[in-house]
Amino acid sequence: MNASTQVAIIGAGPAGLFLAHLLKRQGIDSVVLEARSRAYVEARVRAGVLESGTIDTLNNLGLGERMTREGLVDNGLDMRFRGRTIHLDLPGLTGRSVKIYGQQEVVKDLIGARVSEGDPLVFEAEVSRIEDALGDRPRVHYMHQGVAKVLECSFVAGCDGFHGVSRAAVPEGLITSYTREYDFSWLGVLVKAPPLADMTYTNHDRGFALCSRRSLSISRLYLQVPSSDRPENWSDARIWDELHTRMFDTGRTEIAEGQIFQRDMAQLRAFIASPMQYGNLFLAGDAVHIVPPAGAKGLNMAVADARMLARAFVAFFSTGSRAALDRYSEECGLRVWKTIRFSSYMTGLLHRFDEHTPFERGMQLTELEFISQSEAAQRTIAEQYVRLSDVAD
Numbered sequence: 001m002n003a004s005t006q007v008a009i010i011g012a013g014p015a016g017l018f019l020a021h022l023l024k025r026q027g028i029d030s031v032v033l034e035a036r037s038r039a040y041v042e043a044r045v046r047a048g049v050l051e052s053g054t055i056d057t058l059n060n061l062g063l064g065e066r067m068t069r070e071g072l073v074d075n076g077l078d079m080r081f082r083g084r085t086i087h088l089d090l091p092g093l094t095g096r097s098v099k100i101y102g103q104q105e106v107v108k109d110l111i112g113a114r115v116s117e118g119d120p121l122v123f124e125a126e127v128s129r130i131e132d133a134l135g136d137r138p139r140v141h142y143m144h145q146g147v148a149k150v151l152e153c154s155f156v157a158g159c160d161g162f163h164g165v166s167r168a169a170v171p172e173g174l175i176t177s178y179t180r181e182y183d184f185s186w187l188g189v190l191v192k193a194p195p196l197a198d199m200t201y202t203n204h205d206r207g208f209a210l211c212s213r214r215s216l217s218i219s220r221l222y223l224q225v226p227s228s229d230r231p232e233n234w235s236d237a238r239i240w241d242e243l244h245t246r247m248f249d250t251g252r253t254e255i256a257e258g259q260i261f262q263r264d265m266a267q268l269r270a271f272i273a274s275p276m277q278y279g280n281l282f283l284a285g286d287a288v289h290i291v292p293p294a295g296a297k298g299l300n301m302a303v304a305d306a307r308m309l310a311r312a313f314v315a316f317f318s319t320g321s322r323a324a325l326d327r328y329s330e331e332c333g334l335r336v337w338k339t340i341r342f343s344s345y346m347t348g349l350l351h352r353f354d355e356h357t358p359f360e361r362g363m364q365l366t367e368l369e370f371i372s373q374s375e376a377a378q379r380t381i382a383e384q385y386v387r388l389s390d391v392a393d
Contacts, residue, residue: 005031005120007313008140008153010127010166012041014103015285015302016159017110021061022310024119028317031120031151033142035160038123042111045190045264046103048214049074049199049296053390054303055099063109071101072213076198077385079350081368083248086378087198093375093382100199102214103299125149130156130169134279154280155325157309159302161286162271170278180344182268184351186210186222186293187234193258195219201294201350202246203368208351209246210294211255219256224351231263268292270344272336275329276305282328284309289336294346297339300389307391308332335391342384 007023009016012034020030034041050058050071058064075097077088090097114121122144131139133156140151158166167175184207195213202209208224223242225234239260244252271290276283285302308331312324349367356364371377 002150002152004152005029007155007157008151009157009159011160013159013285014299015306018303018306019157019310022306026314028313033125033127034123035126042104042108044104047293047296048100048102050099050101051300051387051389052096054300057303063113066109067101071099074098074100074199078198078200080202080248086372088378088382090382090386093379094386096386098386100213127165130281133281138280156281158281158283158287159285162290164287166283167273167287175273178272180270183227184224185227186266187225187231188222188264189260190262191219191221191258191260193219193256203350204246206246209243227267231265236260266293270340276332277329282309291340291343292347294350295343297343297389301339304389304391305332339389342388
């Protein structure tokens with residue numbers, strides 16, 4: 001016999017989990033299906049810069065206590081080039097700050113609350129197909145503990161990432177994809193060492209680097225490397241040498257070295273799929289857009305999608321009107337393009353591109369020179385950094 005719910009949510013990442021909690025607050029039932037184990041999902045390291053809209057959403061759900069206690073307020077953004085630093089005073093330029101709180105910590109809080117309240121969240125539930133997305137009662141087919149199961153619903157929310165089944169369930173030709181693949185990646189490491197005071201990007205002749213933080217004792221550090229590279233190719237000594245060099249830390253006194261306890265690689269791409277809906281299947285988060293990590297927008301974009309989609313579902317279940325649901329993709333679209341534009345701009349500003357001619361390299365550095373001397377340019381970057389992904393209340 002089939003199980004049923006009002007909204008079937010595929011994926012227990014930020015988009016799916018926030019959506020589930022937002023719906024519950026309005027009395028709407030949902031079931032979350034996640035292909036991976038709870039341990040895997042909670043250990044998955046992602047960026048952790050939270051815009052004010054994301055912070056407010058977590059607090060409004062009553063789930064922000066640990067974020068408030070452990071998260072770090074970040075008032076500055078630094079960009080280095082030619083041995084100089086452009087310091088963006090975020091509150092001074094925008095009246096706002098961001099908060100450093102790892103995405104995996106947000107996910108732990110959301111999962112913990114849903115599990116403790118006994119709300120349906122099924123791990124290791126691998127969805128195989130979505131049936132009758134154009135009908136009144138779509139069906140989600142999945143395997144759990146070796147048993148084939150079916151979940152009937154009024155709507156499906158596909159929040160299962162770039163490689164998930166949700167976007168693939170839309171017939172070919174009905175979604176247009178816009179993609180830019182970069183030929184470099186970020187080598188990321190977690191380090192037991194005090195971080196720099198502010199998020200610090202650098203554009204060096206040897207390539208991009210980033211010094212960020214996860215706590216007062218844990219640093220998150222990145223290096224631009226070729227996409228063909230692998231973490232095991234980088235010894236600890238080589239990582240530290242490159243970071244000190246690219247950060248213009250010639251005396252090796254600024255960046256604190258410590259135990260490197262995790263390495264990973266992130267391929268850079270910009271991706272948008274449109275529209276974000278097909279019948280009663282609605283897509284959110286990484287299922288329909290991927291941002292280059294410069295600018296730290298991925299989590300915030302997913303939360304904004306969840307807020308928009310939750311409003312549309314609430315309007316339908318309270319009034320019977322599909323108007324908000326039918327506008328979901330259109331209303332998300334401009335915000336998504338603006339956010340990816342900013343992330344792509346920051347990527348182009350701060351990275352070394354093998355294909356750049358000396359002229360293009362000179363133009364890149366001249367752009368940084370202009371920003372260093374223009375408060376208006378600094379404010380433009382700061383405003384996009386602190387709030388671009390948010391949606392109006």
